[in-house]
Amino acid sequence: MIASSTIILLIALFLPVSExxxxxxxxxxxxxxxxxxxxxxxxIVHGEVLDEHFLMTVATVGALLLSDYPEAIAVMxxxxxxxxxxxxxxxxxxxxxxxxxxxxxxxxxxxxxxxERAMKPENVQPGxxxxxxxxxxxxxxxxxxxxxTSLDTSALTGESLPRDVQVGDQVLSGAINLTGVIDVRVxxxxxxxxIARILDLVQNASQKKTTTEKFIKRFAKVYTPVVVGLAxxxxxxxxxxxxSWATWIxxxxxxxxxxxxxxxxxxxxxxxxxxxxxxSRHGILVKGSNFxxxxxxxxxxxxxxxxxxTQGHFSVTDVLPLQPWHQDELLGLAAAVESQSIHxxxxxxxxxxxxxxxxxxxxxxxxxxxxxxxxxxxxxSVIAGNVKAMQAGDIKVPNSQPTCTTVFVAIDGQLxxxxxxxxxxxxxxxxxxxxxxxxxxHQTVLLTGDNQQTANTIGQQLGMSxxxxxxxxxxxxxxxxxxxxxxxxxxxxxxxxxxxxxxTPVLARADVGIAMGGLGADAAIExxxxxxxxxxxxxxxxxxAIAKHTKRIVWENIIFALVIKIxxxxxxxxxxVGMWEAVFADVGVTLIAIINALxxxxx
Numbered sequence: 076m077i078a079s080s081t082i083i084l085l086i087a088l089f090l091p092v093s094e095x096x097x098x099x100x101x102x103x104x105x106x107x108x109x110x111x112x113x114x115x116x117x118x119i120v121h122g123e124v125l126d127e128h129f130l131m132t133v134a135t136v137g138a139l140l141l142s143d144y145p146e147a148i149a150v151m152x153x154x155x156x157x158x159x160x161x162x163x164x165x166x167x168x169x170x171x172x173x174x175x176x177x178x179x180x181x182x183x184x185x186x187x188x189x190x191e192r193a194m195k196p197e198n199v200q201p202g203x204x205x206x207x208x209x210x211x212x213x214x215x216x217x218x219x220x221x222x223x224t225s226l227d228t229s230a231l232t233g234e235s236l237p238r239d240v241q242v243g244d245q246v247l248s249g250a251i252n253l254t255g256v257i258d259v260r261v262x263x264x265x266x267x268x269x270i271a272r273i274l275d276l277v278q279n280a281s282q283k284k285t286t287t288e289k290f291i292k293r294f295a296k297v298y299t300p301v302v303v304g305l306a307x308x309x310x311x312x313x314x315x316x317x318x319s320w321a322t323w324i325x326x327x328x329x330x331x332x333x334x335x336x337x338x339x340x341x342x343x344x345x346x347x348x349x350x351x352x353x354x355s356r357h358g359i360l361v362k363g364s365n366f367x368x369x370x371x372x373x374x375x376x377x378x379x380x381x382x383x384x385t386q387g388h389f390s391v392t393d394v395l396p397l398q399p400w401h402q403d404e405l406l407g408l409a410a411a412v413e414s415q416s417i418h419x420x421x422x423x424x425x426x427x428x429x430x431x432x433x434x435x436x437x438x439x440x441x442x443x444x445x446x447x448x449x450x451x452x453x454x455x456s457v458i459a460g461n462v463k464a465m466q467a468g469d470i471k472v473p474n475s476q477p478t479c480t481t482v483f484v485a486i487d488g489q490l491x492x493x494x495x496x497x498x499x500x501x502x503x504x505x506x507x508x509x510x511x512x513x514x515x516x517h518q519t520v521l522l523t524g525d526n527q528q529t530a531n532t533i534g535q536q537l538g539m540s541x542x543x544x545x546x547x548x549x550x551x552x553x554x555x556x557x558x559x560x561x562x563x564x565x566x567x568x569x570x571x572x573x574x575x576x577x578x579t580p581v582l583a584r585a586d587v588g589i590a591m592g593g594l595g596a597d598a599a600i601e602x603x604x605x606x607x608x609x610x611x612x613x614x615x616x617x618x619x620a621i622a623k624h625t626k627r628i629v630w631e632n633i634i635f636a637l638v639i640k641i642x643x644x645x646x647x648x649x650x651x652v653g654m655w656e657a658v659f660a661d662v663g664v665t666l667i668a669i670i671n672a673l674x675x676x677x678x
Contacts, residue, residue, distance in 0.1 A: 077155055080107035084148050100144035108135060108151040127335045134331040138654060141325055146654035150332055153658055156666065183214040186258065196265040205259045207252045209417060217259035219244045225418060227251040237419060253417055302334035309648060329647045332657035333640065342632040342668035349675035350625030359618050360592065360606040369587050370622035372568040375558050376516050379573035380523035380533060383591055384504045384612055388419050389480065389496040391427035396492035405492045409459045409484045411435035411452045416442055420482060423496050458485040503613040505537050510616035520558065522551045551581045559586065572615065589615060625675060632668040639664050
């Protein structure tokens with residue numbers, strides 16, 4: 076459309092004026108202007124008269140009547156080019172976001188009468204039997220009907236410790252099977268999954284308008300009738316006083332073209348959508364431009380601990396042997412027996428041992444879900460596990476309140492020591508807290524269900540402003556409500572960052588809810604306004620930088636468009652500028668504003 080109209084226009088410009096050239100001009104105009112004219116007619120039918128389509132139609136048809144053919148075509152041509160730029164920018168953002176969601180795709184293994192069959196979760200129906208092997212992620216929600224295992228549910232519950240499940244227990248999608256093979260009867264179809272709903276939210280993200288966008292829409296509804304009235308006065312009043320109707324009608328048409336609010340109406344939402352697209356390329360899913368704008372007002376951010384600021388998996392922090400055993404001996408024997416388990420605590424002990432595990436001779440190994448593992452190592456009877464494992468072996472352990480997860484090790488029927496393991500902060504967590512403070516976040520708060528000593532250790536290590544521990548989900552809501560009341564008094568907002576089902580109420584209550592989506596619970600992702608797909612806390616600071624850049628570009632476009640409009644409207648009213656200058660004041664300003672908004676694509 077743009078290319079064919081441009082070619083016909085160029086041909087007509089190089090031909091002498093004749094009926095043929097006029098026909099070429101009209102053909103080029105109809106090709107490029109038909110969509111705008113038709114949209115204007117449809118809007119009039121629906122009661123929307125004074126919009127940019129109406130202004131463009133009246134001005135260009137008027138220009139044709141005054142024989143300003145090239146100018147009329149140029150106005151429509153540049154308008155369509157502006158629309159093309161807008162479509163390209165929006166599509167780039169949508170493609171970035173859609174590509175981001177593909178990382179969540181999984182395959183479900185379905186048990187049929189003819190054996191196992193790999194299926195897409197979208198094709199699995201409730202009631203079908205799904206087999207999940209160790210190391211696989213659960214693709215769909217269901218009920219465990221055969222087998223027992225330990226599940227890594229840190230993405231669902233926010234807790235580091237795996238959950239032991241047996242026949243009759245519910246198994247949620249997103250959990251990772253750690254030990255045995257299990258069969259699960261599917262209870263929900265894939266279309267009800269959170270990921271499918273998120274994709275729908277992304278595609279409709281532009282429907283959630285910011286206060287700035289709403290203001291521009293309201294401004295345009297008042298501005299457009301005013302300038303149309305001024306154009307009518309300009310076309311009628313001066314000729315009644317001084318004559319020269321053609322001159323003043325031409326000036327009124329120029330005035331109409333200049334007055335079109337395209338730059339404001341198009342560039343502002345495009346800027347916000349560009350910000351959403353820029354965020355998506357950094358692994359940040361923003362469900363609406365209003366949430367991106369709200370990040371500019373956030374002064375307090377509250378964090379869940381496990382899986383949000385910490386890695387959600389264990390590492391050995393201390394090895395405490397009892398006489399006559401030494402650290403290397405205790406850790407070596409424990410690592411040898413744990414080497415046959417894929418439990419995350421067991422893996423952390425194996426990873427901590429720096430020696431050669433192949434030198435140990437293993438025999439009679441037995442693992443009990445929820446307790447630990449036992450066996451013979453080089454002739455020694457070794458048990459590694461929790462208090463329940465020790466009690467099952469009639470081994471006494473000291474009564475104390477541990478500050479972290481403890482693995483007791485018994486050798487030959489006697490307690491030989493203990494190994495302490497703990498969840499560690501994510502590598503970028505401390506840098507993320509520092510970066511947020513530099514971006515104007517005055518208060519960073521740690522809200523966790525863990526014990527106070529563990530919370531204090533992590534919070535102080537990361538430099539948190541305030542720490543609240545041993546909280547139930549409803550108590551987290553109370554804490555966020557208190558923070559929100561204080562922030563709103565200063566016209567600020569509060570964000571909460573979490574990843575588990577237990578964080579869902581808080582994510583929904585905060586001004587801005589941010590979920591860790593890489594391993595986060597489906598319910599948390601659904602409740603959140605923003606999702607960090609790769610689970611890096613440092614992305615929150617990047618999000619704030621994008622939000623600030625977006626806001627700056629929005630106001631650059633608003634100020635630039637209004638200044639140019641006012642200047643050229645004044646010049647047009649006095650006949651100092653003509654239709655070509657009007658094209659720049661309208662479409663040219665729009666193109667510049669769109670190009671400025673596209674800078675966000677490089678963020």
